[in-house]
C-alpha cells in the first residue's frame with residue numbers, strides 16, 4: 001500500500017498531462033474559470049482625469065484664503081464641459097466628472113462659500129489635490145491578469161473596467177463518474193429489503209463543480225461486469241470524452257466488486273491499487289486509453305474524504321496551480337486514541353470555548369459508512385500512521401473538507 005502523499009503526487013503528475021482546451025466566455029460565465037491567455041486592458045482607466053470629490057475645478061494658484069472665483073460652467077459625470085478654466089475661474093464639478101482643461105485642483109464644496117455665480121475660498125488648501133489622473137488604475141495595453149489566473153469575484157470588475165466583455169478560458173476538465181451496486185436506488189424510490197439510496201453522486205458531483213471541474217454523471221451500473229465495462233467504454237467514447245473517469249464503489253475484494261476487472265478488460269492498467277489511509281483504503285488509480293481512472297470506495301464517508309484528498313489537487317494540477325497546504329492547528333476538544341498503521345482523516349468540527357477560543361472536536365462515530373457527521377463536521381483531523389494518543393487541549397492538524405474557496 002502506498003501512503004497519501006505518494007498517491008497525491010502520482011495523481012497530480014497525471015493531471016498535468018491532460019491536454020488543455022480553451023473556450024471564449026462572457027464575463028458572467030467565468031467565475032472560477034482560469035484565463036487561457038494573458039489579458040491586456042482594452043482601455044485606460046480612468047480614461048480621463050477625473051474629479052475625486054464634489055466641488056469646483058480651479059487653478060491651485062488661485063486658492064488664497066478669501067479669494068473670489070467666477071463659476072463659468074458645470075461638469076457632471078458623463079457630461080463633461082469643453083471649456084478651459086482660466087485664472088480666477090471655477091467649474092462646478094462632481095465626483096467622477098472629467099476635469100476640464102486648465103484646472104489642477106478640486107476645492108471641495110465644504111471649503112467654499114457660494115455667492116450666486118461666485119465662490120469664496122473659505123478654508124486653506126494645503127496642496128493641489130482631488131484629481132484622479134487618467135491611467136492611475138491601468139493603461140490601455142497593460143497586462144491586467146496573467147495567463148493562468150483563476151477568475152475570482154474581484155477580477156470580474158477589473159475585466160469589465162478594462163472594457164473586456166469576454167475572455168478565453170481553459171475548458172474545465174471533464175470528470176465522469178459512475179456508481180455501481182444492485183442495492184442502489186435513486187432518491188424517491190420505495191426501497192425493498194437490502195436496498196439503499198444511491199447518495200454518493202450528489203456530493204461527488206457538487207465537489208467536482210465546486211473545485212472547478214465539469215461533473216458528468218454516467219449513472220449507476222448493476223453488479224454485472226458487462227454493464228460496468230460498457231460504462232468504462234462510454235466514458236472513453238466521443239459522447240462523453242472524459243478526462244478523468246471516477247468509478248465509485250466495487251473497489252474492494254468482494255465477489256461482486258467487478259470494477260477493477262472490467263477496467264482491466266477495457267485495456268486499463270493499474271498504477272496503484274490501495275492507499276494506507278482510513279477511510280478510503282480501496283482507493284485505486286490507473287490509466288486507460290489515454291485517460292486516468294480514480295477508483296473511489298463505495299462507503300459514503302470514504303468516497304467524500306477521498307474526493308477531498310485527491311480530486312481537488314487533481315483539478316488544480318490540471319489548471320497548472322500549485323497544491324496549497326491548507327492545514328491549521330487547533331487544540332482538541334476531546335482526547336483521541338493512538339492511531340493505527342493507516343493515516344487517518346477524522347471528520348471533525350470547530351467549536352468555540354469560553355473566550356471564543358476555537359477547538360476541534362472529532363465526530364463521535366468515525367465509521368466509513370456514515371453521512372450524518374458531514375452535516376456539521378466540515379474539517380478533517382489528519383493523524384499520521386501510528387500517531388500517539390492525544391489529550392484534550394493538545395494541538396491537532398486539521399484541513400477544511402471543502403478545500404480552498406474559489
Ligand SMILES: Nc1nc2c(c(=O)[nH]1)N[C@H]1C(S)=C(S)[C@@H](COP(=O)(O)OP(=O)(O)OC[C@H]3O[C@@H](n4cnc5c(N)ncnc54)[C@H](O)[C@@H]3O)O[C@H]1N2
Pocket residue numbers: 179180181183184196197198199200201248249250251252253254257279280281282296297298299300302368369
Ligand atoms: N474483506 C474485505 N472487505 C472489505 C475491505 C477489505 O480490505 N477486505 N475493505 C473495506 C473497506 S475499507 C471499504 S471502504 C469498503 C469499500 O468497498 P467498495 O469500494 O468495494 O464499495 P462497495 O462494496 O461497492 O460498497 C461499500 C458500501 O457502500 C455502499 N455504497 C456503495 N455505493 C454507494 C453509493 N453510490 N451511494 C451510497 N452508498 C453506497 C454499499 O452499499 C456498501 O454498504 O469495503 C470494505 N470491505
Ligand code: MOO
Pocket residue numbers: 277278279280281282297299302368369
Ligand atoms: O477504508 Mo474503508 O474506507 O475504512 O471503510
